Amino acid sequence: MSVLDVLARVRIVPVVVLDDAGTAERLGDALKAGGLPIAEVTFRTDAAEAALRAMAKDPDLLVGAGTVIRADQVDRAVLAGARFIVSPGLSASVVQRARDYDVPVFPGVATPTDVMTALDLGLSLLKLFPAETLGGPAAVRALSAPFPGVRFVPTGGITAQSMGAYLALPSVVAVGGSWMVAPALVHAGAFDQISALAAHAVAEAASCR
Numbered sequence: 001m002s003v004l005d006v007l008a009r010v011r012i013v014p015v016v017v018l019d020d021a022g023t024a025e026r027l028g029d030a031l032k033a034g035g036l037p038i039a040e041v042t043f044r045t046d047a048a049e050a051a052l053r054a055m056a057k058d059p060d061l062l063v064g065a066g067t068v069i070r071a072d073q074v075d076r077a078v079l080a081g082a083r084f085i086v087s088p089g090l091s092a093s094v095v096q097r098a099r100d101y102d103v104p105v106f107p108g109v110a111t112p113t114d115v116m117t118a119l120d121l122g123l124s125l126l127k128l129f130p131a132e133t134l135g136g137p138a139a140v141r142a143l144s145a146p147f148p149g150v151r152f153v154p155t156g157g158i159t160a161q162s163m164g165a166y167l168a169l170p171s172v173v174a175v176g177g178s179w180m181v182a183p184a185l186v187h188a189g190a191f192d193q194i195s196a197l198a199a200h201a202v203a204e205a206a207s208c209r
Contacts, residue, residue, distance in 0.1 A: 003084045003104045004125070004173075006038055006062050007153070011167055011205040013086075013176040014198070015066060015155065016041045021050035023186055028055045028063075030191040031181070034198025040086050040176065042066040043073055049080050056081025071097040078103055086155075086176075088129050090114050095121050106153060110134055115147050125151045125173060132157030137165045144171040160201060167208035177201070 007013070014031055016039050018024055024041075031039055037060055041052040044067050056063045064084035065077030074085055074097040085098045090107040098105035108129035109115050118126050128140060131154035135142070140152055154166050155176030166175050180197035 001062075003062065003064070007174045010036055010038060010202060011174045011208070012036060012038075012163070012201050013064075013153065013155070013174055014039050014181045015176050015178040016051075016181050017044055017178070017183055018047050018051040018186065019045050019183070021047040021054055023189075024051040024054035025058070026189075026191055027181065027186060027194065028058050028061045030194040031198050032058075032061060034180070034195040035202040036180075036198040038062040038064075039181075040064050040066040040084075041082075043068055043077065049076055052077065052082055053080040056083075068094055070094065074098050074101070074103075086127055088127075090117055090121075092121060095123065108155075109143075112143065112146065115143060115150060119147070119150070124149055125153070127176070128152045128154040128156075130156030131166070131175075132162070136162065137169060140166065140169050140172060144169070160197070160204065163201065164204055164208050167205055 014036055041048055055061055062083055065082040066086040068085050068087050071093045078101045085103055085105040087094050088108045095105050106127045108127040151173045152171055153174050158175050158177045159179050163175050166172050180201055185194050
């Protein structure tokens with residue numbers, strides 16, 4: 001199943017920040033138990049690469065790399081097993097390096113100029129970031145009007161309570177969020193709670209179809 005197929009099916013991307021790669025496999029299992037066989041491991045910590053590698057070993061878990069801001073990070077992410085690349089902004093060098101590996105890349109956009117630049121690069125599925133700060137669902141609607149062929153994965157500040165308003169929009173394929181994988185839950189080893197939050201998110205997403 002392709003990355004886009006999984007996104008369209010589950011409609012939620014857990015945004016994972018791990019300080020300890022030793023928890024990565026258990027976190028992956030917890031997400032799968034909750035019906036979320038996907039994770040974006042952010043390159044924000046020293047443990048990120050090892051965590052991604054550990055999670056990517058699971059053939060039933062689609063793992064990508066997030067917060068990728070340089071081309072060399074694409075190299076590291078793909079070699080560690082990342083099957084998609086997510087960036088907070090739009091970098092032509094990051095996009096090109098991901099294409100060199102034939103790995104889907106979803107750069108972050110925040111303005112019409114960003115969207116037009118992405119279209120010039122041949123991209124039409126984009127991360128809207130930071131979604132809540134930019135205006136939430138209203139911002140998605142505003143950007144969708146002049147760019148009807150563009151699809152978005154809003155991320156940034158989205159919660160279990162606000163996700164439905166995004167997913168109800170035709171231009172939104174999925175949302176990214178961290179509420180079900182909050183660092184405090186991971187540090188506490190609350191994997192059953194993570195599974196429960198993931199399951200609730202999946203159910204809420206299904207109700208928005």
